[in-house]
Amino acid sequence: MEKLKKTALFDSYKKYGAKMIDFAGWSMPVQFEGIIPEHNAVREKAGLFDVSHMGEADIRGKDALKFVQNLITNDASVLEDNQVMYSPMCYQNGGVVDDIIVYRFDGGHFFLVINAANIEKDINWMLENCDGFDVKIANISSSIIQLALQGPEAQNILQKLTDVNLEEIKFFFCRRDVSVCGRKCMISRTGYTGEDGFEIYSSTENAEYLWNNILEAGRKEGIKPVGLGARDTLRFEVNLPLYGNELSEFITPLEAGLGFFVKLDKKDFIGKISLLKQKKEGLKRKIIGFEMIDRGIPRKGYEVFKEDRKIGEVTTGYRSPSLKKNLGLALVNSSYSRLGTEIFVKIRGRFLKAEVVNKRFYKKNYKK
Structure with missing residues (x-):
């Protein structure tokens, strides 16, 4: 340590x-x-x-809003001063660099909160993509x-x-x-x-x-x-994604079920072309929720099957402390994402039965 x-x-x-x-x-x-x-x-x-x-990044300058708009999939132009927004930040191929929280202090000053594992990567990504924008990017995490x-x-x-x-x-x-x-x-x-x-x-x-x-x-x-x-x-x-589990450079926000935070009608942003193409062609994979029918607790990386064909992998799994059920999220072939579909999770060499359910396992209690 x-x-x-x-x-x-x-x-x-x-x-x-x-x-x-x-x-x-x-x-x-x-x-x-x-x-x-x-x-x-x-x-x-x-x-x-x-x-x-x-991590935290401080973005200031005349083009702060334009820069943030290009960086994220969500639409920062709708933010009021001191309003906050969640957004994926994508590579050109639609994979996710990170999912971040965006604070707008004013039109020339934004504050971005980034995942601990991605601080260096995210800051470098911002610096690599700031050409042509009048902005100053500061890593203030420490x-x-x-x-x-x-x-x-x-x-x-x-x-x-x-x-x-x-x-x-x-x-x-x-x-x-x-x-x-x-x-x-x-x-x-x-x-x-x-x-x-x-x-x-x-x-x-x-x-x-x-x-x-x-x-x-x-x-x-x-x-x-x-x-x-x-x-x-x-x-x-409450189905909040974790980078490295439900999102990654290999899993797009559309596959993760985060289409609400991908504003494809926005003028432009990094990854837009790839995400438009993916949506037009149809998703081949999706993050699903499932509940174990047989006794067993699913864990990240466990394989998911339909009959004797592997259709995906668990991204997160637990015995839910609130619901007292064995539940999981998994990235699977879209053909098997319909609610009620019977699937099998391989746990310690055994194929245990599960059912696809709504992945919002527990109701959020936010104050509006």
């Missing part, structure tokens, strides 16, 4: 009983008390995540911390620590220069769990102070520190 990168909260993890893992070159907590109690805390009360390993406070009690807890009326921050909007426990922060009503909540950005020196104060403020509401294990089960239940 000595050679792994560490967030500013690394020294605080032991105090809360963290079990550490290597995640994308970072030493990160996979769990504190345990994945299931942490998962349930977020669904029922509140959980606090350290996600400071995520100077920013990000905490995620998620769950039905998130607003009640955070409201104790700030004078800003959190009720006024709408879903996928942010408020900058906010005081949280007397420290300057940016708060956005965003997250990766399917629950209401906030992501809090600040300078690295504020990490431990904010972390401790938020946990103390939420003690009455039953807040728990949460690791990456429950972060994954939470996002999986």
